[in-house]
Amino acid sequence: MFKKILVVEDLDSVGHGISMMLEKELAVPEVVLTKYCDEAYLKIQNDLQNNTPFDLLITDLSFKHDHRPLRLKSGRDLVEKIVEKGYKIPIIICSVEEKNTMIKNLTDIDNVVSYILKGRDGLKELKKAVCEVVKGNTYFPEKIITLTKRSPSFEIESYDVSLLRHLSNGLSQNQIATLFITKGISPSSLSSIEKRLNKLKDVLKASNNVQLVANAKDIGLI
Amino acid sequence: MFKKILVVEDLDSVGHGISMMLEKELAVPEVVLTKYCDEAYLKIQNDLQNNTPFDLLITDLSFKHDHRPLRLKSGRDLVEKIVEKGYKIPIIICSVEEKNTMIKNLTDIDNVVSYILKGRDGLKELKKAVCEVVKGNTYFPEKIITLTKRSPSFEIESYDVSLLRHLSNGLSQNQIATLFITKGISPSSLSSIEKRLNKLKDVLKASNNVQLVANAKDIGLI
């Protein structure tokens, strides 16, 4: 079994349930529980540098925001940060999120070895997932597979997602263009960004940027 | 302490956390856990007739629906059914639901002696609540009181919500203006709509309409 697992979950009731299961039922010697993604990222980074890395990350997706100013506001942000840094830690996502595009985007990531829907048997499913992952397998319940299969065949790349993200964060198309230029992301011209957004508007049936971002949020793309 | 508590919670991870807390920390001898409101109602009714009634009901509000056909689809239905029957069992509601009208409606009910927001310290709060309720008191956290008693400095009216809805549906400010004119909704001028949107941008910390709608979706306003 895993020796050291990090659980990221804001609701203490859920967090206790999960860590209890890991400790009592699966006899994991070290379970670390944190309620913030920022904190989780620091722990992962820290323990990696100290040569005592986590064997597994179990994370929720949506987190309540309180007084604290946060850099990583969701489990998705955390996962993307880990991928960006090239960390090889396996990740099990445990969420109530059922939007298929969101699930598809996440399960496409190599680190994400399992996606568990919080539900009436979520804890049982999570236990099964951990048992499979420790053997080097992935574990995706039937419901997750059907949800992702049914996803639209339009291929929306990470470029499109980042475009929508920047838009939803209040950047103008022009600002995104200059940002992409400085970051060396291509295409970066305003014209190309416009064209790409037009394609997205077509796919997501939106008539302007506002509706585009709204629809993207509705289907869990961002 | 209470002798017999019924916990109604569909997510097993949360349910385990709560019943564990009640049994281990508060030494409640009998904790019954159920995942369906219908089942909960039958148990309450049954044990009352058998002269072994529950001392307390702890219930969630929103429940996932699966294959089972349900008569009571939410915690609210359950509470209202109990009130309708005149059962005197005290009720603690434990939910993520933060909408003030919903909270206000529920906390006005006599049976509802506490409302706990599931959050980072939800379990701790629930423990406090049970300890107060057993003494015959009610327990409403500060946040609940502020949510019900006083509305925020800037009250977001249904007008604002409809404005945001129309925006998210792809209408331009101009189109919304003409729509409001035909519908007789006031204010309807483009200028007023702009002004109202500016206020909303201020409140929701958005720099343009795109971010405004994105943020409104994030906090569940639309």
Added chain:
DNA sequence: TTTGGTTTTACGGTTTACCGTAACATCCTG
């Protein structure tokens, strides 16, 4: 190297959003 097709970029024009300022209307209070 040439060719054809795709992607990226450039540009001009129209509409809409954005942001002041100010006039007009309404309501309440002294």
Added chain:
DNA sequence: CAGGATGTTACGGTAAACCGTAAAACCAAA
């Protein structure tokens, strides 16, 4: 009624989004 406070509408200028078209750059195969 006068006065102020608030709410609504009007207008003008700048920035950005929107929507064509077309040139330039890129790439793979002939």
